Amino acid sequence: MTRWGMVIDLDRCTGCAACEVACKSENNIPTVSPEQAEMGRTIAWMKVTAHVEGEFPHTAMHFYPRPCMHCDNPPCIKVCPVEATYISDEGVVGQIYPRCIGCRYCANACPYLVKYFNWYGPEWAESERQHLNPDVSVRSKGVIEKCTFCHHRLQHAREDARAEGRELREDDYQPACAEICPTGAIVFGDLDDPTHRVAELKEDPRVMRLMEDLGTQPKVYYLRARG
Amino acid sequence: MREDVKAKLDGLPPDERVLLRPLVETSRGFYVVAAILVAVTLWGVFAYYLQVRHGLGRTGLNRPGYWGIYIICFVFFIGISHAGTLISAILRVSKAEWRRAITRSAELITVLVIGFGAIQPIIDLGRPDRVLNVLFHAQLRSPLLWDVISIGLYFTACTIYLYVPMIPDLAIIRDSGIKAPRLYRFLAIGYRGTPVQRWRLERTIGVLSIVVIPIAVSVHTVIGWIFAMTLRPMWHSTIFGPYFVMGAIYSGIAAILIAMVILRKAYGLEGYFKDIHFDYLGRMLLVFSVLWFYFTFAEYLTAFYGGEPGEMRTFWAKLTGPFAIPFWLMVAGCFVIPLTLMARPSTRTPRGTLIASIAVVIGMWLERYNIVVPTSVNPRWEVESIGHYLPSWIEFSIMSATFSGFVLLYMVATKFVPIVSIWEIKEGREAVQEVAERVARYSSSTGF
Amino acid sequence: MTPTRREFLWTMGATALALQQAQEVFWTAEGAEDPGWAPGIETRRRSACLICPARCGIQGRMVDGRLVRITGNPLHPMSQGGVCPRGLAGVQMLYHPERLASPLVRVGARGAGEWQPVSHDGAVALLVERLQDLRAAGRPEALAVVAGYCAGTMRDLWRRFLEAYGSPNYVPDEYEDGTDAIMALMHGVQRRPSYDMEQADLVLSLGAPLFESWWSPLQAFVAYARPDGHEEDRPRFIQVDARFSRTAARAQEWLGVQPGTHAVLALGIAYVLLRDELFDARFVSQHVSGFEDSVDQRGRVREGYRSLVMRHYRTEEVSAVTGVPVERITQLARTLARSRAPIVVCGSDVTAAPHGLLAGMAVHSLNVLLGSINRPGGVLIGDDAPLGALAALELDATGRAGLERNPVGGAPPPFGAGDPPLRFAEAIAAGSSPEVEALLLYYADPLASSTHPEAWRAALAKVPFVVSFSPFLDETTRHADLVLPDLLPYERWQDAPTPTSYPHPVWGIARPLVEPHTGGMHTGDAVLAVGRGLGGSIAQSLPYDSFELLLKERARGIFAARHGMTLGDEFERRHHRQMEERGWWLPEHGDFEAFWEELVERGGWTDLFYDHTDPSRTAQTSSGRIDLMPDALLRAIDAEGGDRTPYIDVAAEATIAEDQFPLRLMPYRVSTLASGTLAFERWLVEQPGLFPEVHWAPWVEVAPATAAAMGLADGTMVWVTSRRGRYRARLKIFPGTAAENVCAPYRLQSPEGESANPLQVLEPSSDSLTGLSNWYSTFIRLERA
Numbered sequence A: 001m002t003r004w005g006m007v008i009d010l011d012r013c014t015g016c017a018a019c020e021v022a023c024k025s026e027n028n029i030p031t032v033s034p035e036q037a038e039m040g041r042t043i044a045w046m047k048v049t050a051h052v053e054g055e056f057p058h059t060a061m062h063f064y065p066r067p068c069m070h071c072d073n074p075p076c077i078k079v080c081p082v083e084a085t086y087i088s089d090e091g092v093v094g095q096i097y098p099r100c101i102g103c104r105y106c107a108n109a110c111p112y113l114v115k116y117f118n119w120y121g122p123e124w125a126e127s128e129r130q131h132l133n134p135d136v137s138v139r140s141k142g143v144i145e146k147c148t149f150c151h152h153r154l155q156h157a158r159e160d161a162r163a164e165g166r167e168l169r170e171d172d173y174q175p176a177c178a179e180i181c182p183t184g185a186i187v188f189g190d191l192d193d194p195t196h197r198v199a200e201l202k203e204d205p206r207v208m209r210l211m212e213d214l215g216t217q218p219k220v221y222y223l224r225a226r227g
Numbered sequence B: 001m002r003e004d005v006k007a008k009l010d011g012l013p014p015d016e017r018v019l020l021r022p023l024v025e026t027s028r029g030f031y032v033v034a035a036i037l038v039a040v041t042l043w044g045v046f047a048y049y050l051q052v053r054h055g056l057g058r059t060g061l062n063r064p065g066y067w068g069i070y071i072i073c074f075v076f077f078i079g080i081s082h083a084g085t086l087i088s089a090i091l092r093v094s095k096a097e098w099r100r101a102i103t104r105s106a107e108l109i110t111v112l113v114i115g116f117g118a119i120q121p122i123i124d125l126g127r128p129d130r131v132l133n134v135l136f137h138a139q140l141r142s143p144l145l146w147d148v149i150s151i152g153l154y155f156t157a158c159t160i161y162l163y164v165p166m167i168p169d170l171a172i173i174r175d176s177g178i179k180a181p182r183l184y185r186f187l188a189i190g191y192r193g194t195p196v197q198r199w200r201l202e203r204t205i206g207v208l209s210i211v212v213i214p215i216a217v218s219v220h221t222v223i224g225w226i227f228a229m230t231l232r233p234m235w236h237s238t239i240f241g242p243y244f245v246m247g248a249i250y251s252g253i254a255a256i257l258i259a260m261v262i263l264r265k266a267y268g269l270e271g272y273f274k275d276i277h278f279d280y281l282g283r284m285l286l287v288f289s290v291l292w293f294y295f296t297f298a299e300y301l302t303a304f305y306g307g308e309p310g311e312m313r314t315f316w317a318k319l320t321g322p323f324a325i326p327f328w329l330m331v332a333g334c335f336v337i338p339l340t341l342m343a344r345p346s347t348r349t350p351r352g353t354l355i356a357s358i359a360v361v362i363g364m365w366l367e368r369y370n371i372v373v374p375t376s377v378n379p380r381w382e383v384e385s386i387g388h389y390l391p392s393w394i395e396f397s398i399m400s401a402t403f404s405g406f407v408l409l410y411m412v413a414t415k416f417v418p419i420v421s422i423w424e425i426k427e428g429r430e431a432v433q434e435v436a437e438r439v440a441r442y443s444s445s446t447g448f
Numbered sequence C: 001m002t003p004t005r006r007e008f009l010w011t012m013g014a015t016a017l018a019l020q021q022a023q024e025v026f027w028t029a030e031g032a033e034d035p036g037w038a039p040g041i042e043t044r045r046r047s048a049c050l051i052c053p054a055r056c057g058i059q060g061r062m063v064d065g066r067l068v069r070i071t072g073n074p075l076h077p078m079s080q081g082g083v084c085p086r087g088l089a090g091v092q093m094l095y096h097p098e099r100l101a102s103p104l105v106r107v108g109a110r111g112a113g114e115w116q117p118v119s120h121d122g123a124v125a126l127l128v129e130r131l132q133d134l135r136a137a138g139r140p141e142a143l144a145v146v147a148g149y150c151a152g153t154m155r156d157l158w159r160r161f162l163e164a165y166g167s168p169n170y171v172p173d174e175y176e177d178g179t180d181a182i183m184a185l186m187h188g189v190q191r192r193p194s195y196d197m198e199q200a201d202l203v204l205s206l207g208a209p210l211f212e213s214w215w216s217p218l219q220a221f222v223a224y225a226r227p228d229g230h231e232e233d234r235p236r237f238i239q240v241d242a243r244f245s246r247t248a249a250r251a252q253e254w255l256g257v258q259p260g261t262h263a264v265l266a267l268g269i270a271y272v273l274l275r276d277e278l279f280d281a282r283f284v285s286q287h288v289s290g291f292e293d294s295v296d297q298r299g300r301v302r303e304g305y306r307s308l309v310m311r312h313y314r315t316e317e318v319s320a321v322t323g324v325p326v327e328r329i330t331q332l333a334r335t336l337a338r339s340r341a342p343i344v345v346c347g348s349d350v351t352a353a354p355h356g357l358l359a360g361m362a363v364h365s366l367n368v369l370l371g372s373i374n375r376p377g378g379v380l381i382g383d384d385a386p387l388g389a390l391a392a393l394e395l396d397a398t399g400r401a402g403l404e405r406n407p408v409g410g411a412p413p414p415f416g417a418g419d420p421p422l423r424f425a426e427a428i429a430a431g432s433s434p435e436v437e438a439l440l441l442y443y444a445d446p447l448a449s450s451t452h453p454e455a456w457r458a459a460l461a462k463v464p465f466v467v468s469f470s471p472f473l474d475e476t477t478r479h480a481d482l483v484l485p486d487l488l489p490y491e492r493w494q495d496a497p498t499p500t501s502y503p504h505p506v507w508g509i510a511r512p513l514v515e516p517h518t519g520g521m522h523t524g525d526a527v528l529a530v531g532r533g534l535g536g537s538i539a540q541s542l543p544y545d546s547f548e549l550l551l552k553e554r555a556r557g558i559f560a561a562r563h564g565m566t567l568g569d570e571f572e573r574r575h576h577r578q579m580e581e582r583g584w585w586l587p588e589h590g591d592f593e594a595f596w597e598e599l600v601e602r603g604g605w606t607d608l609f610y611d612h613t614d615p616s617r618t619a620q621t622s623s624g625r626i627d628l629m630p631d632a633l634l635r636a637i638d639a640e641g642g643d644r645t646p647y648i649d650v651a652a653e654a655t656i657a658e659d660q661f662p663l664r665l666m667p668y669r670v671s672t673l674a675s676g677t678l679a680f681e682r683w684l685v686e687q688p689g690l691f692p693e694v695h696w697a698p699w700v701e702v703a704p705a706t707a708a709a710m711g712l713a714d715g716t717m718v719w720v721t722s723r724r725g726r727y728r729a730r731l732k733i734f735p736g737t738a739a740e741n742v743c744a745p746y747r748l749q750s751p752e753g754e755s756a757n758p759l760q761v762l763e764p765s766s767d768s769l770t771g772l773s774n775w776y777s778t779f780i781r782l783e784r785a
């Protein structure tokens, strides 16, 4: 059984935020005006947050690139009144934008704060529309959106593999963030396929998951930074 | 008032004369107030138009402050709606005689307020145009859907429960012929007060008053569960179901009291809303203020002892943090003021209960606020929480419109149905004998 | 009753209106549910990123001729498929709404913003006319070009154009980190150092923000952790910094030091190495001079490096100055000595100080002591790609005469270039002859970025004809007379040589990924066109029909050189290196055309073989030794009064803060916004830094205690005021800031558009030896705005 998942090695992450921007570019994520940003209405399916400990000069800082955890037991989907957010049989938690009624219940239910709401319709200058990715729909106002594990890429990969009459290979389907990370901190693949790197990495002694105690069973694993 | 109507009215027995007057006689004050309320309501409608046109961005909501005024009002109004039905049902079932005067006004509140409560979550939707998806793509695991169902049921039940006991009165109006004969002939569905009809009526009311109680309880339990079913700090709590029901009844009683005081003044019903009523309801208020404290204390103590960091952030945010003011105002409104006023008989007067009730209503609104907002802006993932929520004028406008809209409809309703149940009052007077016996039976020393 | 016809129509109308309203209100943006294109024709092409000096390899994904995504080019040996946020957001620069739609001629007053669109030919003709007049008047030297970083053929073309025209005034506005002067003095090499980080096992950076705004962040990333995930060969990074930078955060170890004392720490380490005999004595004895004391011609004993360090850098004293505990200094020295291949990197922030040059030499001296010169995983002296030479320079009398004249801004400082644009601007403002009649701005926005915008304002006022090639109306361009918008990187041909910091030559090729914007014209082609227009010797010196062909000509040099390879995957790279180590090289392309085609297709050319046996890669001084005590330096110091000594005067003299200005301002570059150009990339400006709640506007980082002492809460707007000026920013409490410092990111405009450039409140002062301005000894105060 395929279970797509991600392992992020915090020991390799330099907090450069390339993953963040790669995601924005791949998934047509709009920017908002300064005023809106001040209000806390920016959208970033992948967000690199920094944890700082101690004070100068005894400071330490770790970066947590944070996509949707694609929980195996996602609290967000249970509460959606119209099943506009669901978990696929391959463990990808998706959104159905045209069905979402925008109640934001799922956003409140998600402990990881990775659901983003379109308070207004997205604004693209006419010229900017040219760099929109045709594989990914532009979300309308009033709906919730979040990281999809770049699901559209899986569909493409599947088609290509089928066209070439072969099995799907590990590197056929890589999300934009994993693909771009300059230090290879983000590894993506099938957690249940022993030949995939994630399967081996998730057994690493440094492994941990965010808020594991909540029982959400995230499919995004982190490898703690070495001392 | 037209002469012939006047004549007819004067021709009626005393109860009818007093209680039907408002249906045919309307003061200027009424129109003035109504006009103001209409204005406020229309303003709110305009605000909503803007919100739908431009998006929820027009509100002060944000991430993680996903929910605000609308959800607060939702919980608040549905709470108020427990005024009538539940209380009048309980009183009916327990055959409390003094209920007779107050049930009608209470049930009226219920029916009207449910509507206004129920539209709140729809106002809160990012895509109201898709609200029907709730039916087309219903997903029964979602507490929101449980709400849709139980509120739907509740509304139907309450409407029937308001209507059935009203039939005899409608018949009375029909027969008095003082107002819209066609309308009342239709509404009275040929009720003539024959023993059979009378018996059927009593049966139905009996059954209904039993049925509505569990429904009413379910409604507010489920609303509590909307929050409790998430993993959010200070939402994820088993006490929320009962806590919400209790709070609902509490605010309900307060609402009735306010309504009664006003009606009493406006329509000179001193003969019906007697001090005894205020005294009794005052006592209930007292009981509930204590209950409220008990529940609240239990809830916070549990959170505090758990000491789970996520919980504690919200906990302190409420007690000492940015939400300290609304929190302690709430404690004053829901506990201190009603307790001090209702504990002393000398202040269980109409005025005293009025003050207490207003305090309670405000307090209960603040309680909803203290439940919804502090948790929203203190998510478990605190690292990048924005943590502030300032409602926009749009939200305030829509909230005021909801209040004014409700009062407006209530006022208008009093122009169509007697706000005190005439036939029940009468029945009461006749039943004195039987009641005395009943009382004697369970108070007499010699049991059978 | 039946409605009359009028009533009927009216009702219909009303209903229709109502419906339409409802429709609009409820179904708004429904149409935007998907971008609404049919599955388009998709192409991928390799290219190079031109946004910062690193010049990484990229790959464009085009759909129906639109650039929708930028990804990395895995064949590029330096970036290995990685791209940084700035590069990724390039699509937003390309399709930026404010991009100029055509060349513009000023009609209103300067800066009034009244323009007249003209055709490209028209614009070129205008330029030609002006330049012809200048030459006719016999004043070719009155033409000047200020150009931002454009290493490669664009720079060569500008230079050649000016030479042929007869002007000595090429004014580079480029990354000056002083390392060029250090290499020239100590190694006798006119080349910045290369760092073989990938093979090093320890990288000690003194103040160089390797992961943020260094020569090549991607080179540092790949060295830090190879994208392919190999754990073994990861070197240890140690960051010494005056602020808790992101680089410091992710280095395996970091030391906070007092601002301006990096070099003292370096020499403290040197002291331990010398004292405990931990340094590479063999290397020093064979390859180094100026180490031991010596006697000069006049019999004076000149103290050598060893004595100086041993006498002045006892660890206790060093610890007192730098604030680093004694045991950490010792431990650091031991770690360095123990390492197989340590590298010490000198950051431009070490050299941007009053004694910057001496400080930089002190830092680099560690590499010398450790023998980390010209060995695998050490500091190398690399090569450039063997590009074909430009066509021979033809000079007429006018040109020859012009080149005789001295450049505006007078003689550069003894070592290094200093801050040429500033010297240039100040000279003009001061009215020094020769006057400048025509100024061309390429990749330069001095009004926004100079430390002295007022000097630039004065200068521009004196120049009658200012031309900008910027595709955007940036601050300086607004004051131009003619704007001839360049094409943007993803539309044009340009070579993209990696910076010297990368040890191997990589000649990346940026080529059009999309149809060029009709409003733009490749500045390279514009220069060639102007050359043709001017005719005569100038045209003969620039005999190229297009910039693309010029690049192709240069590639012939590489083809002829018979070494290296077009970019290839890891296997091909290793294979090639091993071959060349054995002295083999097999031609892979029958003819040049095939070679060029593949070079372009793969994104460039590289040569990963480095000959460590070549002694000239250690030092090219007269003595053939690395000189710790260069005579040239000593003479220069004597010349200016001789009040400083190498390896002694290395610390920024502890400028004492006084009451009105209690805090030290530390400007730094946010990695996501290191260049003014990037203000055009909205994804970056929306979330510039680490602070999730900072957007668009500039901020300053203050230590919690300091903020508390001033009673300023996190997020308040404050005035940052120095003796020289002030600007507004949002205060952010950051525990990574030292109590007495304020860290100020630059390259941000406040949304109100007011300039908020910390560099513009810096107090002017510079190292007379290098002319590098001193960025870290300005003191400021903060007050609520």
Ligand SMILES: Nc1nc2c(c(=O)[nH]1)N[C@H]1C(S)=C(S)[C@@H](COP(=O)(O)OP(=O)(O)OC[C@H]3O[C@@H](n4cnc5c(=O)[nH]c(N)nc54)[C@H](O)[C@@H]3O)O[C@H]1N2
Residues within 6 Å of the ligand: C051, C052, C053, C149, C174, C175, C176, C177, C206, C207, C208, C209, C212, C213, C214, C215, C216, C217, C241, C242, C243, C245, C258, C259, C260, C261, C262, C347, C348, C349, C350, C666, C667, C668, C669, C670, C671, C673, C674, C675, C776, C777
């Ligand atoms: N990403 C990116 N990289 C670039 C560029 C770009 O546009 N984008 N531009 C290139 C250019 S033109 C240049 S000039 C360079 C600039 O690159 P740098 O010269 O590295 O400039 P900054 O980023 O300001 O780095 C200054 C560093 O010095 C530290 N510092 C602050 N105060 C002091 C002090 O008192 N003493 C010492 N020793 N250090 C201190 C700061 O913490 C900061 O990390 O970047 C080049 N690299």
Ligand SMILES: Nc1nc2c(c(=O)[nH]1)N[C@H]1C(S)=C(S)[C@@H](COP(=O)(O)OP(=O)(O)OC[C@H]3O[C@@H](n4cnc5c(=O)[nH]c(N)nc54)[C@H](O)[C@@H]3O)O[C@H]1N2
Residues within 6 Å of the ligand: C147, C148, C149, C173, C174, C175, C176, C442, C443, C444, C445, C446, C448, C449, C450, C451, C469, C470, C471, C472, C474, C486, C487, C488, C489, C523, C669, C674, C675, C676, C677, C746, C747, C748, C757, C758, C759
């Ligand atoms: N605020 C601030 N000031 C700084 C610095 C800083 O980082 N921040 N850094 C300092 C340093 S070290 C340096 S080197 C200078 C660098 O500063 P500048 O020399 O001004 O270089 P940039 O600001 O990166 O870019 C200058 C202009 O080039 C234009 N441009 C963008 N793309 C293109 C293109 O494709 N073609 C052409 N022809 N033009 C283009 C843009 O309009 C941009 O404004 O600034 C110095 N001053």
Ligand code: SF4
Residues within 6 Å of the ligand: A012, A013, A014, A015, A016, A017, A018, A019, A020, A048, A063, A065, A180, A181, A182, A183, A184, A185, A186
């Ligand atoms: S791209 Fe990689 S290194 Fe950069 S922030 Fe994301 S995960 Fe960390």
Ligand code: SF4
Residues within 6 Å of the ligand: A068, A069, A070, A071, A074, A075, A076, A077, A093, A109, A110, A111, A112, A113, A114, A115, A146, A216
């Ligand atoms: S992370 Fe949040 S949104 Fe994603 S699956 Fe888990 S609960 Fe749902």
Ligand code: SF4
Residues within 6 Å of the ligand: A079, A080, A081, A082, A083, A084, A085, A099, A100, A101, A102, A103, A104, A105, A106, A107, A143, A144
């Ligand atoms: S916001 Fe949309 S996705 Fe989330 S719960 Fe409501 S309807 Fe479902």
Ligand code: SF4
Residues within 6 Å of the ligand: A022, A023, A024, A026, A027, A045, A046, A067, A068, A146, A147, A148, A149, A150, A151, A175, A176, A177, A178
């Ligand atoms: S997986 Fe795709 S959608 Fe999710 S964060 Fe990475 S790039 Fe964004």
Ligand code: SF4
Residues within 6 Å of the ligand: C049, C050, C051, C052, C053, C054, C055, C056, C083, C084, C085, C086, C087, C088, C216, C217, C218
């Ligand atoms: S480091 Fe510089 S060259 Fe490389 S991708 Fe980033 S901006 Fe482009």
Ligand SMILES: [Mo]
Residues within 6 Å of the ligand: C173, C174, C175, C176
């Ligand atoms: Mo620079």
